[in-house]
Amino acid sequence: MSIPLHRLRAGIIGTGFIGPVHIEALRRLGVQVTAVCGSTQSARATAHQWGIPHVFGDHDYLGLVQSPDVDVVHIASPNKVHVEQALAALRAGKHVVCEKPMGMTSRETARILAALRRPKAPVLAVNYMCRFFPAVLQMRAMVQRGDIGKVIHVQGHFFQDWLLKDTDYNWRILASEGGPLRAVGDIGTHWIDTVSFILGARAEAVLAHTETFHKVRRRPRGEVQTFGKGHAKDWIAYDVDTEDFASLLLRFSKASHGHADAVHANASVSQVAAGWKCSLYVGIYGTTGSLQWEFQNPNEIRVGRRDGPDQVLQRGTPGFDVDVAGFTDTPGGHPEGFPDSHKMQYRAVYEHVATGRATAPLFATADNGHHEVRLCEAVLRSSRSRRWVEV
Numbered sequence: 001m002s003i004p005l006h007r008l009r010a011g012i013i014g015t016g017f018i019g020p021v022h023i024e025a026l027r028r029l030g031v032q033v034t035a036v037c038g039s040t041q042s043a044r045a046t047a048h049q050w051g052i053p054h055v056f057g058d059h060d061y062l063g064l065v066q067s068p069d070v071d072v073v074h075i076a077s078p079n080k081v082h083v084e085q086a087l088a089a090l091r092a093g094k095h096v097v098c099e100k101p102m103g104m105t106s107r108e109t110a111r112i113l114a115a116l117r118r119p120k121a122p123v124l125a126v127n128y129m130c131r132f133f134p135a136v137l138q139m140r141a142m143v144q145r146g147d148i149g150k151v152i153h154v155q156g157h158f159f160q161d162w163l164l165k166d167t168d169y170n171w172r173i174l175a176s177e178g179g180p181l182r183a184v185g186d187i188g189t190h191w192i193d194t195v196s197f198i199l200g201a202r203a204e205a206v207l208a209h210t211e212t213f214h215k216v217r218r219r220p221r222g223e224v225q226t227f228g229k230g231h232a233k234d235w236i237a238y239d240v241d242t243e244d245f246a247s248l249l250l251r252f253s254k255a256s257h258g259h260a261d262a263v264h265a266n267a268s269v270s271q272v273a274a275g276w277k278c279s280l281y282v283g284i285y286g287t288t289g290s291l292q293w294e295f296q297n298p299n300e301i302r303v304g305r306r307d308g309p310d311q312v313l314q315r316g317t318p319g320f321d322v323d324v325a326g327f328t329d330t331p332g333g334h335p336e337g338f339p340d341s342h343k344m345q346y347r348a349v350y351e352h353v354a355t356g357r358a359t360a361p362l363f364a365t366a367d368n369g370h371h372e373v374r375l376c377e378a379v380l381r382s383s384r385s386r387r388w389v390e391v
């Protein structure tokens with residue numbers, strides 16, 4: 001029997017950029033947020049703003065995961081601590097929503113898979129929430145139904161410009177903090193996961209070229225907020241060991257629907273693309289039509305036809321299927337976007353937990369998260385060897 005979502009209690013680790021996005025989305029679903037963990041000052045300020053009763057300062061994540069007032073742990077801390085925090089939460093019997101990437105190496109993310117391989121293991125979801133844009137669910141349904149025929153190829157990009165200048169700084173730039181792949185690991189995996197979800201297929205081989213434009217950057221002394229644009233006076237120069245942009249050729253496996261053969265894709269990924277704030281663009285090209293969608297205009301899908309008029313399908317109108325309706329709340333013409341995709345992802349996860357796993361796990365699982373990390377490793381190997389690498 002299902003329990004109402006507001007009976008489940010969430011604890012959030014990380015109170016920087018994305019932690020509060022989780023809090024807001026959960027609150028909009030009626031989920032109780034009972035605990036928060038981060039640096040003492042930031043955790044206290046977040047708790048104060050949202051009226052969250054339990055504060056675990058000084059990054060005391062063990063206190064949070066062991067709290068009897070927390071059922072689901074959200075990990076919104078930097079990448080290098082995801083695995084240890086996820087393992088601690090699973091050991092404490094807590095369900096987990098882990099930010100992407102699930103870890104920095106497949107060796108460590110394999111430990112999460114092992115921890116989940118036991119009876120009655122908790123649920124773990126990786127926060128590839130682009131799956132829950134209604135347009136992405138709609139494109140998935142259309143590909144599954146064969147609305148664009150057999151899929152021939154896929155093309156797209158994920159572009160941002162917040163790290164364009166050599167003075168733009170974030171922990172992600174350091175391989176020791178975010179992992180050896182930055183643009184691909186941070187945003188490229190969102191693109192790959194989205195395409196995998198739409199096709200119902202896995203990226204199984206890659207030919208990659210990665211490039212670091214700023215080989216040396218300057219950073220301000222002290223902590224810097226994600227997307228922050230500080231005006232520091234005191235700079236430290238450092239060598240950059242992660243990529244600013246990448247070109248990827250990908251081969252997706254034979255899928256369960258829509259196409260009998262492997263599908264080829266190409267994507268560009270950049271965090272130094274002036275003018276693009278957060279543009280995930282995907283074009284799916286089939287034998288009878290194409291689908292195009294862009295993250296910054298998320299309520300619409302463009303359907304292209306060779307032998308008929310093109311169409312623009314709008315969310316909340318008859319252009320979208322009713323089965324997408326479980327993951328959209330406002331009527332057509334009332335735009336939904338980034339915060340709503342988080343809300344819909346947590347709806348899917350919390351309903352899965354509340355119903356004792358009776359709903360389909362549409363969200364990215366630990367297996368998907370592990371695969372994305374293996375893919376990043378294949379990208380690195382390919383870029384270094386200049387050859388195709390199987391994942």
Ligand SMILES: NC(=O)c1ccc[n+]([C@@H]2O[C@H](COP(=O)([O-])OP(=O)(O)OC[C@H]3O[C@@H](n4cnc5c(N)ncnc54)[C@H](O)[C@@H]3O)[C@@H](O)[C@H]2O)c1
Binds near residue numbers: 078
């Ligand atoms: N799904 C998405 O769309 C999305 C968007 C942004 C970030 N992210 C992911 O979320 C994570 C956090 O990114 P961010 O941009 O919010 O970073 P951020 O630097 O803005 O915030 C990180 C927070 O974690 C805290 N923290 C640092 N070390 C910690 C530790 N050991 N234990 C507990 N808390 C710790 C910091 O004090 C800070 O509050 C990253 O893994 C990133 O990839 C995902």
